Amino acid sequence: MLSRDIWAAGSEILIGAGSILVLLFEVLARRARPVWAYRTALVSVAVTVFLLAAGSLGRSGVFWHGGLVNDPLSRLLDIAAGVATFLVLVYSRPQLVRHGLERAEHYFLVLTTLLGVLVVDSGGSLLTLYLGLELLALSLYALIAIDRRRPLGAEAAMKYFVLGAMASALLLYAFTFLYGLAGSFRLSVVARALAAHPGSPLTLAAVAFVVVALAFKFGAVPLHFWVPDVYEGAPTAVTLLVGTVPEIASIALFMRLLGLGLGAASGDWGVLLMVASLLSLLVGNLLAVVQLNVRRLLGYSAVGHVGFILLAFQLGGRGGETAAVYYTIVYVFMSAAAFGGLTLLEARGEKSTTLEDLSGLARRDPWMAFFLLCALFSLAGVPPFLGFWAKLIVLRRVIMAHETGLAIFAVVMAVVAAYYYLRVVKSMYFDPPPAPGGDGAAAAAPVPVFSRVWLGINALGLLVLGILPEGLWSACRMAMSHLLR
Amino acid sequence: MTAAHLLVEGVFGFFATVLVISALGVVVARNPVHAALFLILSFFNAAVLWVLLGAEFLGIVLVLVYVGAVMVLLLFVVMMLDIDLVVIRRGFVRHAPLAAVVALLLAFEIGYVFWARHLGLVSLAPPLRPGTLPNTRALGLRLYRDDLYPFEIAGFLLLVGVVAAIVLTLTHREGVRRQDPSAQVRVEPARRIRLVDPFPKGTPGKGGEGG
Structure with missing residues (x-):
């Protein structure tokens, strides 16, 4: 019984053991460069992803009295989070080394972030969902503030920490209501209790608090204020992490908590989520237009993408939820390519803060410019790329639900988004490079081939999967058709 | 009664x-x-x-x-x-x-x-009646058997808290003179005390030449 439960948590145990090993290397070989910590982290993530994909880890079923639920959805999200973390590690190391930020603790915190995501992905009870979320958030707070020479980072971390603590408190408050209703932490029991007491005032209060907390974690309007600040203030390698891996935990939280746990109250949270999604689409995309800082631009555009995800999710039903999960996974890899490109530019010794820093990049480094172009075209939803299919599937769902007005609004906002993404591309390809002699072109160091190759795979993958989109979509549909709780 | x-x-x-x-x-x-x-x-x-x-x-x-x-x-x-x-x-x-x-x-x-x-x-459910199962044992079974998984995650949470606190506050500033215990332990008498013969053989008599 116990050993069966322990094996079921195999992927979490592997990543946890990897993070402990990273810390041990730091203690035992402090004088060596933290390259061993990096290698350990990389290997443990790669092994976990491989075993998950091969089906040796994460046997399906409900374990730990409902605390751990392994189903195809959790496996899909685990694999996506693992691959994204792998890419994040590969892209961020050259930049960390160049800026003197490489420490074993950095890799430890990246691994614990992944651990939190894995726990949330397969969380079957309020308790494990909350603990996974806190593990994820706590690691991110520390990572954002890790570069103490950067006051912006400390400010962003402080904002994120205070607001995040408040969101966690709201979530806990909602959980007390749910526990009071159901008498159990298990999501299946909570779902049954909600179905038995429709319209109870406690349910309404719990739903409201849960939606507020989740909207904060995802960065949806009106709780999006931390997003641009964190994207700008954190070290680039950490922005890369914040913009990718936690999104998977967010969609998992939406699926588990709202879709499966509070599914009976979907009428209540559907309205709230629709308002949040429309506001996110509007505010995120319009504010992104006026940004001159590339990272703030990508931050606001992330808010806009969350609007798309919530638009699909609030329709309710498996179809909308599947579209939301698909969009999230696609977004994570587009975001990884875009921020990965910026991170590697910084590793070359260039700046990648403003649009002007990027101008003329195509002449200085045609391959890097091409990779960034792939990522940005995909984010904008230009047809041969993967991002196009994500948007198309969401819009098809919305139209199938007879919400043509919403669909038109979303398309208009996607056009606005295309404008600011293409402006970055224009700056890279058609604007003259900044005048030489500045500190930008002073010391262009070569980027390790390993990182460049992976960025190439990531960016070209967006193109190839966009031409052959069937695989990922059917994987999502498969995952969503066998949900457990 | x-x-x-x-x-x-x-x-x-x-x-x-x-x-x-x-x-x-x-x-x-x-x-x-x-x-x-x-x-x-x-x-x-x-x-x-x-x-x-x-x-x-x-x-x-x-x-x-x-x-x-x-x-x-x-x-x-x-x-x-x-x-x-x-x-x-x-x-x-x-x-x-x-x-x-x-x-x-x-x-x-x-x-x-x-x-x-x-x-x-x-x-x-009403709380356990006193006497059915010792309270300590009941809590132990709950924490270390039934809820071992969340318990371990909570442990990781605390570990992350400790590491985060140290990462954010500990500085290794250059040029600060601090003790290095392992170097102190490794020291050998031969490297600290050098026995010098004040009157090496072959030198002229006591007190030196000018004495």
């Missing part, structure tokens, strides 16, 4: 009375140190009440954690701060009505719990 029952009631009454009196003492005592000592007394009495209810583990933890750690810390704080009693008591009359309202509200809330059934709450 059996004699044993009467005994339990009597013990409960005694400790409950002392608990209430010492709680009053916490509020009323003029000297903050006395108030802290009264608080320790009330913790002990509350712990006894818990043991009477069959929650012996919680009773022990209350004494160990609160009396053993928290209160000692609090006493340190109280003794290190220079507290002016007159300043603290100033404005008592002015704030008394507000305090009374808060107290009434609290009393109402506590009382309201008893009528809370119509909110749609499921009545939870």
Whole structure:
């Protein structure tokens, strides 16, 4: 019984053991460069992803009295989070080394972030969902503030920490209501209790608090204020992490908590989520237009993408939820390519803060410019790329639900988004490079081939999967058709 | 009512009375140190009440954690701060009505719990009867067997907290002279003391040439 439960948590145990090993290397070989910590982290993530994909880890079923639920959805999200973390590690190391930020603790915190995501992905009870979320958030707070020479980072971390603590408190408050209703932490029991007491005032209060907390974690309007600040203030390698891996935990939280746990109250949270999604689409995309800082631009555009995800999710039903999960996974890899490109530019010794820093990049480094172009075209939803299919599937769902007005609004906002993404591309390809002699072109160091190759795979993958989109979509549909709780 | 029952009631009454009196003492005592000592007394009495209810583990933890750690810390704080009693008591009359309202509200809330059934709450399983399973054992089985998974995640959470605190505060500044214990341990006498012969052989006589 116990050993069966322990094996079921195999992927979490592997990543946890990897993070402990990273810390041990730091203690035992402090004088060596933290390259061993990096290698350990990389290997443990790669092994976990491989075993998950091969089906040796994460046997399906409900374990730990409902605390751990392994189903195809959790496996899909685990694999996506693992691959994204792998890419994040590969892209961020050259930049960390160049800026003197490489420490074993950095890799430890990246691994614990992944651990939190894995726990949330397969969380079957309020308790494990909350603990996974806190593990994820706590690691991110520390990572954002890790570069103490950067006051912006400390400010962003402080904002994120205070607001995040408040969101966690709201979530806990909602959980007390749910526990009071159901008498159990298990999501299946909570779902049954909600179905038995429709319209109870406690349910309404719990739903409201849960939606507020989740909207904060995802960065949806009106709780999006931390997003641009964190994207700008954190070290680039950490922005890369914040913009990718936690999104998977967010969609998992939406699926588990709202879709499966509070599914009976979907009428209540559907309205709230629709308002949040429309506001996110509007505010995120319009504010992104006026940004001159590339990272703030990508931050606001992330808010806009969350609007798309919530638009699909609030329709309710498996179809909308599947579209939301698909969009999230696609977004994570587009975001990884875009921020990965910026991170590697910084590793070359260039700046990648403003649009002007990027101008003329195509002449200085045609391959890097091409990779960034792939990522940005995909984010904008230009047809041969993967991002196009994500948007198309969401819009098809919305139209199938007879919400043509919403669909038109979303398309208009996607056009606005295309404008600011293409402006970055224009700056890279058609604007003259900044005048030489500045500190930008002073010391262009070569980027390790390993990182460049992976960025190439990531960016070209967006193109190839966009031409052959069937695989990922059917994987999502498969995952969503066998949900457990 | 059996004699044993009467005994339990009597013990409960005694400790409950002392608990209430010492709680009053916490509020009323003029000297903050006395108030802290009264608080320790009330913790002990509350712990006894818990043991009477069959929650012996919680009773022990209350004494160990609160009396053993928290209160000692609090006493340190109280003794290190220079507290002016007159300043603290100033404005008592002015704030008394507000305090009374808060107290009434609290009393109402506590009382309201008893009528809370119509909110749609499921009545939870009654707590374990004393004697069926020792409280410590029941808690241990729950924490280390049934809920081992969340327990371990909570452990990781604390580890991340420790690492984060160290990463954000510990600096290795260059040019600071600090001890390196492993270098100190590894030192050998030969590298610290050099025996010098003040009068090497072959030199001219004692006192040197100029002597």
